[in-house]
Amino acid sequence: MSRVAITRVGTDVVAAFATAMEQAGCVGLIQPGQRVLVKPNWNACAVAGSTKLAVVLAACRWAQAQGAGEVLVGEGPVPVGRERIDSYLAELGALAALAEIGVGFVLFDEAEHVLFRDTPDLPPEIGIARLALECDVLINLPMLKVHSCCLTTLCVKNLKGCLRPVDKMAFHRLGLLPAVVALNRLIPSQINVIDALEAMAGDHNSGRLVPLGLLIASRDRVAADAVGSALIGLPSGKVPLLKLAAAAGLGEHCVEALEIVGEALVPQRLELPQDALKRHYPNLDIQDEGACSACRAALMDGLFTAGAERQVTQIALGAHSTVAAGALVLGNCLSSYFPHRAHVPGCPPVGKAVARALAGKE
Numbered sequence: 001m002s003r004v005a006i007t008r009v010g011t012d013v014v015a016a017f018a019t020a021m022e023q024a025g026c027v028g029l030i031q032p033g034q035r036v037l038v039k040p041n042w043n044a045c046a047v048a049g050s051t052k053l054a055v056v057l058a059a060c061r062w063a064q065a066q067g068a069g070e071v072l073v074g075e076g077p078v079p080v081g082r083e084r085i086d087s088y089l090a091e092l093g094a095l096a097a098l099a100e101i102g103v104g105f106v107l108f109d110e111a112e113h114v115l116f117r118d119t120p121d122l123p124p125e126i127g128i129a130r131l132a133l134e135c136d137v138l139i140n141l142p143m144l145k146v147h148s149c150c151l152t153t154l155c156v157k158n159l160k161g162c163l164r165p166v167d168k169m170a171f172h173r174l175g176l177l178p179a180v181v182a183l184n185r186l187i188p189s190q191i192n193v194i195d196a197l198e199a200m201a202g203d204h205n206s207g208r209l210v211p212l213g214l215l216i217a218s219r220d221r222v223a224a225d226a227v228g229s230a231l232i233g234l235p236s237g238k239v240p241l242l243k244l245a246a247a248a249g250l251g252e253h254c255v256e257a258l259e260i261v262g263e264a265l266v267p268q269r270l271e272l273p274q275d276a277l278k279r280h281y282p283n284l285d286i287q288d289e290g291a292c293s294a295c296r297a298a299l300m301d302g303l304f305t306a307g308a309e310r311q312v313t314q315i316a317l318g319a320h321s322t323v324a325a326g327a328l329v330l331g332n333c334l335s336s337y338f339p340h341r342a343h344v345p346g347c348p349p350v351g352k353a354v355a356r357a358l359a360g361k362e
């Protein structure tokens with residue numbers, strides 16, 4: 001039976017992390033001299049939607065105390081360019097704080113990748129950061145957040161950051177959920193901790209922060225995610241990604257089948273992106289038959305960015321959508337409509353361009 005710890009965090013995050021590791025049965029997983037990789041969710045989009053630096057530092061210090069020979073933090077943010085990544089890391093205060101405790105940071109985009117070809121459910125070729133595959137122990141350390149495509153973005157989804165930048169969009173085009181599951185089958189993830197000091201509701205980058213003051217920890221990544229999802233109002237069976245991951249043998253997605261230790265699991269109802277969208281735009285007509293997750297994500301980005309400036313009331317995306325006469329058309333799947341409709345090209349279109357089009361600016 002998989003065990004999941006729900007651990008209360010007080011003022012001492014380092015002590016709370018150590019308690020979580022004891023409760024989750026993770027003590028002893030790191031052998032003296034081993035190389036440990038800590039993989040936070042530092043996607044370079046928004047500091048508020050990132051694994052807290054204090055939790056990452058606590059993970060590193062715990063690994064050092066366990067006798068690790070080398071501890072590294074690694075991440076491959078969304079492809080926003082080196083300048084933006086540098087300013088994001090500076091805003092986090094990450095590099096100096098890590099250096100102070102003798103931990104290096106590896107930007108996966110600039111590190112070596114191992115290539116995998118013709119793997120079922122994956123693009124014809126992908127590259128995974130060599131460090132993620134060859135470290136002795138990986139501490140998978142996302143933040144507790146909702147997500148427009150996966151409902152929650154936690155330990156299973158977090159490993160997508162180990163891909164080459166070019167592979168990330170290919171995952172969306174192919175089918176994000178089965179591809180993420182297939183990726184997880186390639187990357188061991190021995191220690192899984194969700195930073196739930198705060199949870200992000202409404203959107204995974206620009207949503208509302210809800211203080212919870214918890215860590216969720218398990219050796220089983222699917223079980224950790226199942227508890228994290230249940231904690232924000234998504235009970236067992238409601239998160240398709242976790243059902244798929246469980247079916248692939250990656251762990252237990254049914255909360256009722258878990259041993260939960262520490263704090264009681266008290267579900268809260270956090271707003272999902274789809275609900276936030278309906279609340280913000282009650283009269284918006286979205287036709288999205290056949291749209292893949294990349295186009296949906298671009299639309300969500302565009303809508304949240306455009307905010308009150310939005311003029312458009314009808315939107316079409318996806319190859320099988322009905323396209324109304326006044327609809328804004330998104331994505332190359334519907335390029336046959338481009339000559340006659342306002343449109344944003346791309347596969348997927350860029351969120352900022354979608355925002356401008358929604359505001360009637362192009």
Ligand code: SF4
Pocket residue numbers: 173290291292293294295317318319330331332333334346347348349
């Ligand atoms: S245009 Fe949009 S829906 Fe079509 S394949 Fe590209 S990203 Fe997917």
